[in-house]
Amino acid sequence: MEKILVLGGTRFFGKRLVHKLLESGADVTVATRGLTPDPFGQNVKRLVIDRDDARSLQAAAQTQDWDIVYDNICYSAQNALDANVAFDGRVGRYLLTSTLSVYDFGPKPLEEADFAPETYPIVPGTRADVTYQEGKRQAEAVFFQKASFPVAAVRFPIVLGEDDYTKRLHDQIERVSTGKLIGVPNPDALVSFILSDEAARFLSWLAKSDLTGPVNACSNGSITVGSLLHLIEEALGKRAVTATKTDAADHSPFGVPDSWHMSTAKAKQAGFTFNDLNDWLPQLVQKLSNN
Structure with missing residues (x-):
């Protein structure tokens, strides 16, 4: 049984993701601030964390080794740096929820290579220091330049x-x-756009694929x-x-x-079917x- 940790999984498509993981038979732990009630009952384990507190994240990471970690609440270089330390040697694959916002506007369908986190300059800082776009760019840059474990970053558009x-x-x-x-x-x-259930379906599928690096996901x-x-x-x-x-x-x-x-050629070539x-x-x- 796969041991899966979901950082932030009690709202919107995160909630739908947890349901799909449970349906697949995974052993799911949800780590949140503990402020939002969830519908999962006794089917999940729960951890209370402060994503902006490195010690809190490290304590959650060290409760066991993880096959998969989903990170829906990473918004800065510091968040990503904290995760790299906390999960070093403890995770099989790390799946980061990223965003279309890492790209600039432009007429053509955007491809993963249009923003290259592998070469983007890292500027340490918290989410209070940066815009949403820059925070997500920094998070990707940190993971793809510094992580000791395999990472995929899902670039979603607005989820409806x-x-x-x-x-x-x-x-x-x-x-x-x-x-x-x-x-x-x-x-x-x-x-x-992408539908909330479709976003959750993609994230669930991604855990079973061998995709790494940035990957676009939209209808x-x-x-x-x-x-x-x-x-x-x-x-x-x-x-x-x-x-x-x-x-x-x-x-x-x-x-x-x-x-x-966005273009979703990379995900389609790996076998996913979008709505x-x-x-x-x-x-x-x-x-x-x-x-």
């Missing part, structure tokens, strides 16, 4: 689902419904921001009120200045609009 606690898509639907202004700098920008296809708003308009029977320049409070979470979408974006996004928009 009924269970999205950030309610990004929910908010856009509410804004169209009530006629609130939405800031969209470039309606023609292409963006990628097949992309959509313009304008087309996404049109899906919402169709579902609600109302027109969106948009502007290219707005106050920050009105800016769409999907409002990017240029395209921001088609058109098979789930219109239905999700309709379902959330009905609620």
Whole structure:
């Protein structure tokens, strides 16, 4: 039975991942701050950690040796450096949740080589010292330059689902419904998404693969921001009120200045089958609009 540690696994796709790992028969331990109730009952072991405290992470790591560690809560060079020390000699593979945000905007589908963490300069610091983008770049750089164990970094785009606690898509639907202004700098920008269950399915599959290094993961296809708003308009029977320049409070979470979408050729070549974006996004928009 594989011994798997999930750092941060009680919200959104992390919760779905734990369920899939349990279904596969894994021995799962979930390490969190212990503040959010989870639905796993007696099926998992639990550790309480402070991800920003190196001693806390090391204590969790040393409870046993691990076949797989999933790290959903690594946001800085320091977080990654702490993990490299804590899990040295104690883990078979380390699977880091990373992000599309490591890439700059651009018209072509982004490939893993478009951001090379192996050569990116490491600047020690905590998550308070850096932006989200820079923190994730630093985390990848530390792991791929310093880790003594195999690492894969999954670069997800925005993850959507009924269970999205950030309610990004929910908010856009509410804004169209009530006629609130939405800031969209470039309606023609292409963006990628992934469904929360699909993200969990990919992470579960990754543990069984031999992939290492950065790997992109998103649904097949992309959509313009304008087309996404049109899906919402169709579902609600109302027109969106948009502007290219707005106050920050009105800016769409999907409002990017240029395209921001990914190629998943590496994962597909390794055998993973992604969902088609058109098979789930219109239905999700309709379902959330009905609620």
